[in-house]
Amino acid sequence: MAFIVAIDGPAGSGKGTVAKLVGKEMNLLNIDTGAMYRCASLYMIKNKISLDNLNKIADMLKYIKIEQKNVEGTERFYLDDEDVTNEIRQKSVNEIVSQVSHIPIVRERMVEIQRQMGKSTDVIMEGRDIGTNVFPNADIKIYLDATPEERANRRVKQNLENGICIDYDEILANIKYRDNNDKTSSVAPLKQAEDAIYIDTTSLSIEEVCKKIINIIKDKKQN
Ligand code: DC
Numbered sequence: 001m002a003f004i005v006a007i008d009g010p011a012g013s014g015k016g017t018v019a020k021l022v023g024k025e026m027n028l029l030n031i032d033t034g035a036m037y038r039c040a041s042l043y044m045i046k047n048k049i050s051l052d053n054l055n056k057i058a059d060m061l062k063y064i065k066i067e068q069k070n071v072e073g074t075e076r077f078y079l080d081d082e083d084v085t086n087e088i089r090q091k092s093v094n095e096i097v098s099q100v101s102h103i104p105i106v107r108e109r110m111v112e113i114q115r116q117m118g119k120s121t122d123v124i125m126e127g128r129d130i131g132t133n134v135f136p137n138a139d140i141k142i143y144l145d146a147t148p149e150e151r152a153n154r155r156v157k158q159n160l161e162n163g164i165c166i167d168y169d170e171i172l173a174n175i176k177y178r179d180n181n182d183k184t185s186s187v188a189p190l191k192q193a194e195d196a197i198y199i200d201t202t203s204l205s206i207e208e209v210c211k212k213i214i215n216i217i218k219d220k221k222q223n
Helices: 015-026 033-046 054-063 091-101 104-120 130-134 148-161 168-184 206-222
Strands: 004-008 029-032 066-071 074-079 123-127 140-145 197-200
Touching: 004 015, 004 130, 004 206, 015 029, 015 123, 015 206, 029 033, 029 074, 029 104, 033 054, 033 066, 033 074, 033 091, 033 104, 033 123, 054 104, 091 104, 091 168, 104 123, 104 130, 123 130, 130 140, 140 206, 148 168, 197 206
Parallel strands: 004 123, 004 140, 029 123, 140 197
Antiparallel strands: 066 074
């Protein structure tokens, strides 16, 4: 049986960075499920598929190829063999990704791919519904959180590092909008699993958060 660590939390809670670092340290394949929904959104933008065209979306889900590869130590995302790592963080994607992720057929297909990935490989998977829906029996469930303002600050920094310039106020507004959308969705809403460990990262460094999670994993593996 594969060992599964599920990390959930809102946008900017640090899941991505933490999952990457902990995965490396503990030898777990790190899977960013948000990026998968972002790739589907980018595909829809590029192919001018509207959010309510379920026939076209169903077609897209049959053929779309989404891959996450580690290239020279960094995680890259490929949509139909094209590197879209930066493109999937752009404003046009931010604006529709929450809605795309709430389309039931999109979710079903992404969850199917995610479960497949966790069948034979030890993984650390980060997203919104990993502990509640994708892997309800995960070995470890973590829920990361931080204030919206702190999360917006982190996104601005992360974007700048990737050469993307979006204003703080715009990012904060988008984070609040997506929080609300994600938490009130009728399809797999963002919520903490009952057996998840809650970590407020607002005033913690990345190293401190990683250390906490690594200790939780080590304890679990010893028992
Ligand atoms: O983590 P992120 O900001 O890259 O996620 C992008 C969007 O995808 C976010 O609005 C919520 C959605 N998402 C989801 O619904 N389920 C997941 N497992 C991961 C992300």
